[in-house]
Amino acid sequence: MLDGDDPEDRRLLFGCEDGAIRRWDETSVSDDTLRIASSVLLGPYAAEEEVRFSHLKITLADDQHGARAEVYCSPTPDVMGPVRFTVDLVPGQNPYNFRKAAGCYYWVRVYNANVSERWAYESGMVSTQRIGRKRVRR
Numbered sequence: 001m002l003d004g005d006d007p008e009d010r011r012l013l014f015g016c017e018d019g020a021i022r023r024w025d026e027t028s029v030s031d032d033t034l035r036i037a038s039s040v041l042l043g044p045y046a047a048e049e050e051v052r053f054s055h056l057k058i059t060l061a062d063d064q065h066g067a068r069a070e071v072y073c074s075p076t077p078d079v080m081g082p083v084r085f086t087v088d089l090v091p092g093q094n095p096y097n098f099r100k101a102a103g104c105y106y107w108v109r110v111y112n113a114n115v116s117e118r119w120a121y122e123s124g125m126v127s128t129q130r131i132g133r134k135r136v137r138r
Helices: none
Strands: 013-015 021-023 038-060 067-074 083-089 101-112 121-132
Touching: 038 067, 038 083, 083 101, 101 121
Parallel strands: none
Antiparallel strands: 013 021, 038 101, 038 121, 067 083, 067 101
């Protein structure tokens, strides 16, 4: 921590593996010209029985950029399986997405791959409908 008399002189510094010393900057969108990966993986969410996942609604920060959401469903909690569907998100409240996927476990991954954009996740909702009992896989 560099501590100066003026608040603008105070900086948080990081010693990095490559020997460089870097400082924290909340407005940066890259790290030495490398894109800063920004994603969040929510889950696995478990259901007592096999469910149909639908009515996805995600809210992002109004004052930033959009993102993309991917939904995964699986019969087991340790394997996400393939992407069931993707949704492009805009800043603010997004409308309900009515695409469906089924499984006992599900995940939602939200990310933005554009280096010049920032995004912030605020909230998310999903509806599930029971469609059957969990099956024992042998």
